[in-house]
Amino acid sequence: MDNKSIAGILYETADLMEIDGADSFRIRSYRNAAEAIEAHPQQISDLIGNDKQLLAISGIGKGMLQNLKEMLGEGRLKLHAELLTKYRPSMLQLLKVQGLGPKTIALIWSAYQVSDLEGVESLAREGKIRILPRMGEKHETKLLKAIEDYRRIAGRFLIDVAEKQAEKIADHLRHYPGVEKATPAGSLRRGRETVGDLDILVTGPACCDDTERQKLIDHIIKLPGLMEIIARGENKISFRMRGDMQVDVRLLAPDSFGSAMQYFTGSKAHNVAL
DNA sequence: TGGCAATACTG
DNA sequence: CAGTAT
DNA sequence: GCCA
Secondary structure, three states: OOHHHHHHHHHHHHHHHHHHOOOHHHHHHHHHHHHHHHHOOOOHHHHOOOHHHHHOOOOOOHHHHHHHHHHHHHOOOHHHHHHHHHOOOHHHHHOOOOOOOHHHHHHHHHHHOOOOHHHHHHHHHOOOOOOOOOOOHHHHHHHHHHHHHHHHHOOOEEHHHHHHHHHHHHHHHHOOOOOOEEEEOHHHHHOOOEEOOEEEEEEOHHHOOHHHHHHHHHHHOOOOOEEEEEEEOOOEEEEEEOOOOEEEEEEEOHHHHHHHHHHHHOOHHHHHHO
């Protein structure tokens, strides 16, 4: 288990404790510890057993040390597992909706046993949120808008984040002999403020025959940070990068590069119109 | 053993 | 003012 | 929960 995973569990535990109504300072400690672990230069898993070094990390005390031992020893944190049984994983998603906090989520759960985005949206549409204690019409309206905003942004990346990722991938591609151009298309090329996934178009001699394409794809999968290959075909490979961004790379013969660029830049509606 | 950020919004 | 969210 |  790496530091990122450990921190992730601690963050989630903090969120769940908040829904559970735990002491806010104790919750903060979990977040502080998660942050400290995320930023720690060495792997916590390598330091296990070395209590002195672990306790030297600011934000890690006696109790958190026990939590770390439990996570690395048993692969899980009992508190985390129990809270997930008591409540619902979908509540963690609800927490990301602006204006929806742990208290309100717990309130909705206790009143309706509803814990997911769609369910809460329905309740709001039916006017069932405003009748809850402390809620009102204004809350309900804001909640509906917040859910709409969440849906628009969820699973997408801000353009500057996508741009940096795309540039790294394009560089990797261009370092391969026989690649002339590697250019991002899709919503990134259209300059949208958020991007769902990356579409990168490649052309050059390396794209022109079967053997060469296979060799190029073999090179592509060496890309640092590539976590999972989703699909590998003759002319296209899809993969997921660290950080969950999905990438499609398409290999194109030079004489179809222009039309492909047009098509894959989109938008879909624009293509239909054309 | 006490403190742990400060503030805006809503009912 | 109290509770909640950021 | 952690820290001074």
